[in-house]
Amino acid sequence: MAHTSNDGRPAGSQNSKEPLIRQVIGLFGQVQRRMEAEDDEERQWMARNCDNAAIIGLLKDTTVTELHVLDAIGRLEPVNGITVSRQFGIPKGSVSKITRRLTAKGLIQKQFLPNNKKEVLFRTTPLGQELFRLHEALHRQMEQGVVRFLQKYDDAELRVLVRILQDSLQASWVNPQASPGPDDEAREAEPPSV
Numbered sequence: 001m002a003h004t005s006n007d008g009r010p011a012g013s014q015n016s017k018e019p020l021i022r023q024v025i026g027l028f029g030q031v032q033r034r035m036e037a038e039d040d041e042e043r044q045w046m047a048r049n050c051d052n053a054a055i056i057g058l059l060k061d062t063t064v065t066e067l068h069v070l071d072a073i074g075r076l077e078p079v080n081g082i083t084v085s086r087q088f089g090i091p092k093g094s095v096s097k098i099t100r101r102l103t104a105k106g107l108i109q110k111q112f113l114p115n116n117k118k119e120v121l122f123r124t125t126p127l128g129q130e131l132f133r134l135h136e137a138l139h140r141q142m143e144q145g146v147v148r149f150l151q152k153y154d155d156a157e158l159r160v161l162v163r164i165l166q167d168s169l170q171a172s173w174v175n176p177q178a179s180p181g182p183d184d185e186a187r188e189a190e191p192p193s194v
Contacts, residue, residue: 108124
């Protein structure tokens with residue numbers, strides 16, 4: 001009779017997975033560091049694809065989060081900070097600080113509603129609109145690169161990747177007991193036993 005572990009899997013299967021799991025964890029760390037390092041590559045791409053010296057100068061001290069807030073404002077304008085926070089998952093306090101910096105840099109402007117002096121809406125300035133369009137072009141370039149990269153995988157491999165990414169959105173790395181397990185989908189599909 002085969003021995004099973006506490007989770008119902010054959011005993012020893014956890015040990016055989018351990019080296020692969022360690023490799024996956026290491027690779028995730030490397031991918032994360034590479035993505036953080038690509039901030040410079042992205043700035044270089046934008047600088048190469050821009051002929052406005054003012055924008056090129058701004059790129060040197062504009063953070064990625066500032067670019068994302070500018071992107072949100074450019075897409076939704078006129079828009080208030082609460083909407084930017086909700087739509088893009090950026091904390092309200094961060095949006096407030098970033099919009100002050102973007103205003104100081106001349107990339108966005110504040111607009112007050114005639115009947116409500118507390119409600120502030122943001123719009124891009126012409127300079128901000130130019131940086132917004134440049135950032136959009138960067139994202140189109142990146143999307144084309146991702147598509148080219150993923151073309152080398154077959155349908156089955158892409159389905160596994162989709163499943164892993166979907167599962168990871170629901171997973172808690174700090175509290176794994178709260179995360180759905182690999183057999184939860186199968187259990188949800190089965191009718192309850194009587």
